[in-house]
Amino acid sequence: MRLTDFRSYPAFDARFEGRIVAIAGENGVGKTNLLEAISLLGPGRGLRGARAGEIGRRTGGIGRPWAAWGRFEGPHGACDIATGTVGEDSPEARRKWRLDGEPLRSGAELADRAAAVWLTPQMDRLFQEGASGRRRFLDRLVWALEPGHAREVAAHETAMSGRNRLLAEGRRDARWLAALEDAMARHAVAAAAARRALVVRLNALLEAGTATGAFPA
Template sequence: MFVSRLSLTDFRSYAGALVVPGPGFVVLTGENGAGKTNVLEAVSLLSPGRGLRGATLTEMARSTGPGGFAVAARLTPPFPVATDGSIDIGTGSTASAPERRQVRINGASASANALSEWLSILWLTPAMDRLFTEGASGRRRFLDRLVLALAPGHAIHAARYEAAMRARNKLLGEERPDRDWLAALEARMAEHGAALAETRAATVGALAERLAAAPEGPFARAGLMLEGWSGGDLASALAGGRARDAAAGRTLVGPHRVDLRVTHLGKGQAAERCSTGEQKALLLGIVLAHADLVADEAGRRPILLLDEVAAHLDPSRRAALFERLAGGGGQVWMTGTERSLFEAIGEATWLAVRDGTIHAL
């Protein structure tokens, strides 16, 4: 499925906007601050989670609007079908409940996690340039986005694990916590934690194998491995660590403490010790390999959102990137300040963004 129609209402800088893109490249150009990334963020909300900025719903609503916002899209199969085959999905919030996310699929209310049944979306933004040098939480979010494309149920397990962990942390803060209730919460964490560990390990293993077997090319090959808790009797570990966790005010063992470690295979060096350019190349190589993996294993290519990616590549690497993306197929949204950066693409949906408006070129 690709986004064949995108409508924004009171979202970020847009009072209202309508985009009708094709199934391949979608290129948005405009000055810095024009609102290009806002469009990518809107597309990213068509999947579970808080989008590519990780913002709250109130931050997404137009500051001068009535409160609340709406992002609506039509998803269309990339091939002719006997019937229309299109799906209408939407998400947003209302002025009366600005922090409550609402999702509709073909007009019916649904959970945000249900969106993963229809679309896989992955993105790269300039803010992710620090992914390898900052804390593990950002890498876990990136990892879970990779996993979600192959295992849509991953989001449900993650949500239920987090809910049980929050309840346990709160209970441990009480003077005399109910031991039976703690045991029940720990059993729930163990159940969903095992599912998280299994899908993460499977995704990292398959992606690492694909990257290791890939020929040398313009983008660095990454080695991947998980570090931290990887299984075992989590319920017993949690029960045995209650006093420690109560003193710390948080749970100190479990899949929420896992880290994704990345190395530059060509140099045998940890990603955090590589140059900024090498880190960008590693990240881009992971995303491209993952898109191929999803296409092969899940039968659908994820939508890619690449924010300002062309500006950081030399002409030969830009050409190699466009050729790789065109060969893989699927819908790819890209932003840049100048159209000249994308001339090597060929056919695309060209959009100019300026002052909260979007115009087809």
């Protein structure tokens, strides 16, 4: 793992090899910043959901271009993933990704090689708020194993938005409405099946007692 001008780190270089890694230190030394950097090497906006222009180390009140790089071992073998805004001077600079030194072609390609799931103290709301938040968290778990799941969820939401707009505008086009509802149903069934399959796998691991170790089930 290497960082350049990432949050509080002018530079960082370390290798993590253990299956379980504990990061310890005084308040403010950059533990969460390091975890955020790792989360940014998978799909999405990371555990803080920060904009790219907010991440660079600040000097003179100005955020610097930043970069994060990691090497992962997985089912497809070793791969290098890099992201950041190096070469972009604008505060509104957009993140770029590279996979094995080449520009990333799609988010699904990245999800095939690395994915991250996190549970933070701020996520206690998962157990306090409604089902939609828990469903989004479950979707992130599914996405880590099934990159195509995100496309099914997004396609369902797009079809549902189109259906709601059609109804709100009072346009009673039966064929258009039927086509949108057919798309909603197909994508919803695929998404629900993927969620159910993951829950079945998690329950089997918990019942076998092989997944949690000393951690309470």
